[in-house]
Amino acid sequence: MLFNLFIVFFKIGLFTIGGGYAMIPLIEKDVVERNRWVTKEEFLDLLAVAQSAPGVFAVNISIFIGYKLRSVKGAVVAAVGNVLPSIIIILAIAVFFNSFSDNDIVNNVFKGLRPAVVALIAAPVFSVAKSARIGWTNVWIPILSAILIVTFGVSPVYIIMIAAVAGVLWGELKGGKQ
Amino acid sequence: MIFLELFYTFFKIGLFGFGGGYGMLSLIQGEVVTQHGWMSMQEFTDIVAVSQMTPGPIGINSATYVGYTSVINSGGTHLMAILGSLTASFAVMLPSFILMLIISRWLMRYSKHPRVEILFALLRPTVVGLIASAALLLMNNANFGSFTSSPLQFCISVALFIFAFVALRFFKWSPILILVICGLSGGICYGII
Numbered sequence: 047m048l049f050n051l052f053i054v055f056f057k058i059g060l061f062t063i064g065g066g067y068a069m070i071p072l073i074e075k076d077v078v079e080r081n082r083w084v085t086k087e088e089f090l091d092l093l094a095v096a097q098s099a100p101g102v103f104a105v106n107i108s109i110f111i112g113y114k115l116r117s118v119k120g121a122v123v124a125a126v127g128n129v130l131p132s133i134i135i136i137l138a139i140a141v142f143f144n145s146f147s148d149n150d151i152v153n154n155v156f157k158g159l160r161p162a163v164v165a166l167i168a169a170p171v172f173s174v175a176k177s178a179r180i181g182w183t184n185v186w187i188p189i190l191s192a193i194l195i196v197t198f199g200v201s202p203v204y205i206i207m208i209a210a211v212a213g214v215l216w217g218e219l220k221g222g223k224q
Numbered sequence: 225m226i227f228l229e230l231f232y233t234f235f236k237i238g239l240f241g242f243g244g245g246y247g248m249l250s251l252i253q254g255e256v257v258t259q260h261g262w263m264s265m266q267e268f269t270d271i272v273a274v275s276q277m278t279p280g281p282i283g284i285n286s287a288t289y290v291g292y293t294s295v296i297n298s299g300g301t302h303l304m305a306i307l308g309s310l311t312a313s314f315a316v317m318l319p320s321f322i323l324m325l326i327i328s329r330w331l332m333r334y335s336k337h338p339r340v341e342i343l344f345a346l347l348r349p350t351v352v353g354l355i356a357s358a359a360l361l362l363m364n365n366a367n368f369g370s371f372t373s374s375p376l377q378f379c380i381s382v383a384l385f386i387f388a389f390v391a392l393r394f395f396k397w398s399p400i401l402i403l404v405i406c407g408l409s410g411g412i413c414y415g416i417i
Contacts, residue, residue, distance in 0.1 A: 065281065090344075106324050141306075161388070171356045188353030
């Protein structure tokens with residue numbers, strides 16, 4: 047189990063190109079659908095939490111999933127598995143391959159990879175919207191958040207914080223009525 | 225003692241780096257280039273480029289690379305530099321590791337509490353907006369090429385984007401297979417042109 051956890055997160059780390067959000071389809075496939083370590087709803091909750099905690103988004107996600115499965119030991123294994131490919135590849139580049147970003151073949155491959163990475167982030171929006179039960183009553187929430195971030199440059203951290211405060215207040219209000 | 229300084233610096237970056245890798249980069253730049261002078265701005269820019277191009281979280285990639293370069297620039301050997309890179313990447317993870325353990329325990333214990341359910345009923349749609357905006361912000365010239373100055377690259381990019389989107393969304397292909405195909409296509413197409 048611990049070994050499987052390590053392998054899954056090693057694989058996710060190895061194929062996450064262009065930051066934490068690119069991890070989402072990989073986690074959906076391996077962690078949610080294939081191994082059923084967390085449900086779709088839990089995964090969404092986790093994204094909100096990992097986004098509002100400091101540190102590296104992708105690592106935060108691996109820590110939670112590892113912890114849920116095998117407590118602290120699982121968290122360490124998942125996090126180490128997740129960052130190990132980075133460390134190995136970066137060290138290899140730093141030691142042996144200083145002109146990595148000037149290499150023509152590398153640049154050509156990346157010209158092909160970049161639009162694919164954008165698609166890998168865009169496609170999960172729809173599956174995630176389904177698990178978040180987006181309907182006519184709450185569709186304004188993702189639209190408004192996206193407008194605030196894209197058009198007005200508001201940091202996603204603030205958006206999550208505002209939503210969290212609103213959620214707590216709403217809970218208070220409902221709790222008061224009962 | 226550069227190792228202690230690296231540890232302290234990257235612990236601080238891990239603690240105050242909100243909003244993922246890109247938010248962290250400006251913190252790293254401030255500490256490593258401006259405050260400590262461990263490397264030049266040019267060196268830092270190169271490190272950012274490599275961190276974005278290589279697999280793995282950008283925060284970890286840049287911490288590893290910066291740790292290595294800082295020790296080399298301070299006159300250390302390759303072996304000491306590797307230790308420096310391990311120190312930096314360990315230190316950048318440590319604060320969020322502790323914090324996430326506390327949050328995970330809390331989340332698992334109270335996730336069925338009615339008020340927590342209300343909280344997440346609001347947070348889930350917000351996260352959908354966050355992912356959508358991440359995708360929208362990435363649809364730029366840096367990732368697709370400019371339509372006016374490099375129309376051919378732009379067309380190839382759009383084709384690869386549509387292919388990857390359809391393969392993932394409608395045919396449930398593995399994201400890894402999609403990345404391999406698109407990387408190879410880029411290498412072959414742009415190699416020929």
